[in-house]
Amino acid sequence: MSEFFRMRDIVKQYQMGDELQTVLKGISLDIQSGEFISILGPSGSGKSTLMNIIGCLDVPTSGEYILRGRAIADLSPKQLAEIRSREVGFIFQSFQLLPRVNAMRNVELPLVYAGVPARERSKRAEAMLERVGLEDKLYHYPNQLSGGQQQRVAIARAIVTQPTLLLADEPTGALDQANGKAVLGLFKELNEEGHTIIMITHDLNNARQASRVVNILDGLLLEEAV
């Protein structure tokens, strides 16, 4: 297995008024291609902050982050956007679908920014919605779908660009057990198909579905053997 990314002493600080708050206090983490890992930690421990840095949505205050051989610190906003477009698929706790467009259009959105022609876009979006079991809900609007269905639309949207990395921030947090299970099953399948997956959760049972679990507590990492 080849190295997917390497993090060394990542620190993230936020200025809150006069106070400087250190959210990540020196995180080092290596991920191999094709891994499925869970990041487990209580609320406020810095999970989302770490995920945003991994997904190039945010840059660390200090430390080294090398994603597929590229040092992220040197990149411009445009280059970061290109990496997000090509390499990363995000899945959020609250689904984050655009409410005014249907499932197809939601799934097509990343392809728009990747510069894929319209006809190709709808073909691929349809295939992805089929892949997550929503072939009969293509033209439904988010408010016409259940939470589990919305999250599956969001997963279809995350994988439609064929990203190398799937980043899921508490993807089952807003779902009931059955739907949560279905989502986790989907992740396992995607991982078997070769996607590298990082799933953030505060639920130990969910975390155990991954092949590797990393604990985060108050901005620091502890590796845990499964």
Next chain:
Amino acid sequence: MGISSLYMLRENISMSLSNIINNRLRAFLTTLGIMIGVTAIIALITIVQSVTTEMTEQFTALGASNVNINASGTALKRGLNPSDMQTLLNIENVAGISPNISLTLTVATETGWEEEATVEGRNEHYFASENVVERGRAINPIDTESINRVCLIDKTLMKSLFYGIDPLGKQISISGISHTVIGVLASSNMDLMRQAQGGRDNGRIIVPYTDAMKLSGTQNITSMVVYLKDSSLAEETIKKLEHALDTAFNFKENSYFVFNMQSLVDTMNTVLDMMTALLAGIASISLVVGGIGIMNMMLVSVTERTSEIGLRKALGAQPKHIQGQFLIESFILSVIGGIIGAFLGVGLSALFCNIMDAKFTISWSAISLGVFFSAAVGIVFGWAPARRASNLNPIDALRSM
């Protein structure tokens, strides 16, 4: 621009349209400023142009084919003599020249008199160009040549001197010299003007100009009307007339004055053009105000859609994509306002022209000006909000949910 930018453009247009449709009322209120501005610009320009056309036509009808010459002359030569007149008459495009001699004299018949009647000296060219004879005949070349003692009188004199009698063939004494009445003049606008100015209308009488020169004791003609064959060539003909007059008066300055209705019309057009520019300038201030309205709405929209912007960035949108989306939205908003404004402006000016009984012509230049300016306003005032949206930190944007 690559092919993917084109997809992006199409995508941005459809996203902007759906966003505008979802916020119909707000979008309408926002573009109201632009609408009013464009309406005002188009209506003002069209109305002023229609009025100009109308006024030009009326002035031209009043006599663009006439050139008035006032030749007071020099100390040595007071006015033009008959041979100068012949020179002017031979100039190309000149249809005829009628001297313009106006005297105030006493006229009398056996039964009555008028002490301050206007006596005008004219020739056949005057009657050829102006339709003034109601009854009887006009003055002909023989009358002027042989200084025939004949005259035409107007309705006022007909009433005061020949009440109840047919004046044709009757005798009338002008400054004690007996004349035969050969015609009656039709009432004209000039009569009305005289009445309006002087209050009392003492009547008007036309005699051969050679007779009038005798009556006043002058040898020279100081005022005349030149009738043109083709009024569109007025400018060139006036140049030739001026040259002939210069020669007649030995190139002495201020010895004559040439006046043509066409030059008045030209001057008027210049003034109206300036007025149009000024009015359009004032109206475009409301376009700027409209642009500020658009900027305001776009800034609110950026704030409201912070989380949407964050999500789009997470899905791979580059700053330029976000900027394009918002810029196109303000552009479309503004152009829609401009197009509606163009319709309103055209409608308003059509209505105005209808009420004012002026001829209405659609001014395409005003319409394109209005629409072009609204598009420019959309881009200029949409720039800052679009820029702000594109620079939003995606994390702050996502966290605001």
